[in-house]
Amino acid sequence: MKIGDQHYRSLWWHEPSYVLQIIDQRCLPHEFRVQDVATMQDFVDAIAQMRVRGAPLIGATAAYGMALAMAEDPSDAHIESAWHTLNATRPTAVNLRWALDRCKAALLNTPTADRASTALALAHDLADEDVAINKKIGEHGLALIEEIATTKPPGEPVKLLTHCNAGWLATVDWGTATSPMYHAYDAGIPLHVWVDETRPRNQGALTSWELGNHGIPHTYVTDNAGGHLMQHGQVDMVIVGTDRTTRQGDVCNKIGTYLKALAAHDNNVPFYVALPSPTIDWTISDGVRQIPIEERDSKETTHIHGIDTSGSLNTVQVTPAGTRGGNPAFDVTPQRLVTGLITERGVCEASEAALAAMFPEHTST
Numbered sequence: 001m002k003i004g005d006q007h008y009r010s011l012w013w014h015e016p017s018y019v020l021q022i023i024d025q026r027c028l029p030h031e032f033r034v035q036d037v038a039t040m041q042d043f044v045d046a047i048a049q050m051r052v053r054g055a056p057l058i059g060a061t062a063a064y065g066m067a068l069a070m071a072e073d074p075s076d077a078h079i080e081s082a083w084h085t086l087n088a089t090r091p092t093a094v095n096l097r098w099a100l101d102r103c104k105a106a107l108l109n110t111p112t113a114d115r116a117s118t119a120l121a122l123a124h125d126l127a128d129e130d131v132a133i134n135k136k137i138g139e140h141g142l143a144l145i146e147e148i149a150t151t152k153p154p155g156e157p158v159k160l161l162t163h164c165n166a167g168w169l170a171t172v173d174w175g176t177a178t179s180p181m182y183h184a185y186d187a188g189i190p191l192h193v194w195v196d197e198t199r200p201r202n203q204g205a206l207t208s209w210e211l212g213n214h215g216i217p218h219t220y221v222t223d224n225a226g227g228h229l230m231q232h233g234q235v236d237m238v239i240v241g242t243d244r245t246t247r248q249g250d251v252c253n254k255i256g257t258y259l260k261a262l263a264a265h266d267n268n269v270p271f272y273v274a275l276p277s278p279t280i281d282w283t284i285s286d287g288v289r290q291i292p293i294e295e296r297d298s299k300e301t302t303h304i305h306g307i308d309t310s311g312s313l314n315t316v317q318v319t320p321a322g323t324r325g326g327n328p329a330f331d332v333t334p335q336r337l338v339t340g341l342i343t344e345r346g347v348c349e350a351s352e353a354a355l356a357a358m359f360p361e362h363t364s365t
Helices: 041-049 053-072 074-085 094-108 112-149 178-186 204-214 223-231 256-268 352-357
Strands: 012-015 019-023 036-037 160-164 191-196 218-221 239-240 245-246 251-254 270-274 305-307 313-316 330-333 340-343 346-348
Touching: 012 245, 019 112, 036 041, 036 053, 036 094, 041 053, 041 074, 041 112, 053 094, 053 112, 053 223, 053 313, 074 094, 112 160, 112 239, 112 305, 112 340, 112 346, 160 178, 160 223, 178 191, 191 204, 191 223, 218 223, 218 313, 223 256, 223 352, 239 256, 251 256, 251 270, 256 330, 256 340, 340 352
Parallel strands: 160 191, 160 239, 191 218, 239 270, 270 340
Antiparallel strands: 012 019, 019 036, 245 251, 251 330, 305 313, 340 346
């Protein structure tokens, strides 16, 4: 995606200094800041503090963390140590474990002397694969938007609603939920996107920043506005991302997604999930009972971060002193509320049979 006239990925390897460089997303949308990730503690902080965020991007970041670990010490013991250190940073997004498991398996089968170069090449491959997956999701999602557009009077936009940021900032490039939007806009289809604020981290501001840079018309709305918009025919389709999806199609995404799905179901609005296959957890079936939900720092709910009247980035408290804040970071939308899953191989219903048919190589796991 572009910032101004320059193309960026959300992370990239800087070979001269042998470090990973990331966009520090804590500063967006107010300040664009690039950060070097040069030590294992830097990798831990980048993921845990949400300097990088979004399941696919977390996985890619962790792969580069394994590459750094192998450059420091390519022993079997250090592979295990790095795996556990990085895997502990965020418990919900399955891409993290998927990427680490893939790196671990490859490295344990690689001679010690070749592990550093192998790990870095694998991290590059994982990043490139993510870009290709998300591009395909966009192409398949485009067909859904085109179908809606055919029902509209000429010039009337297709009205989409999204929750959280499942954009290129949450992936290596393109995004998941935003990829169909970018493809549709570039194809000349009129669009308008309702962007949920997505408290408490306000990731909707990141989506607005992305869409604005791409020129896509959008409106930033409170999290509680979605049901009202659907009741009044202002939403043609909801499209969200996912941090973990069970083999039967239950979808775990940023807190508040479940409420959007309920509102969509009540108002006959199609509810689609953009689903890169590494986000499928084939080991579990019941998302509500089996997916661990990250409980983040309560300060994220009791305080808010933004630009103050002096133009400075600042944090202010919005609750009475001493008020306890609860902060479950994700919720689970049962598969019965999901109209369809947009994967890199096509669109399917949210069911175990449909996912198995789409990805038969996983049916034996």
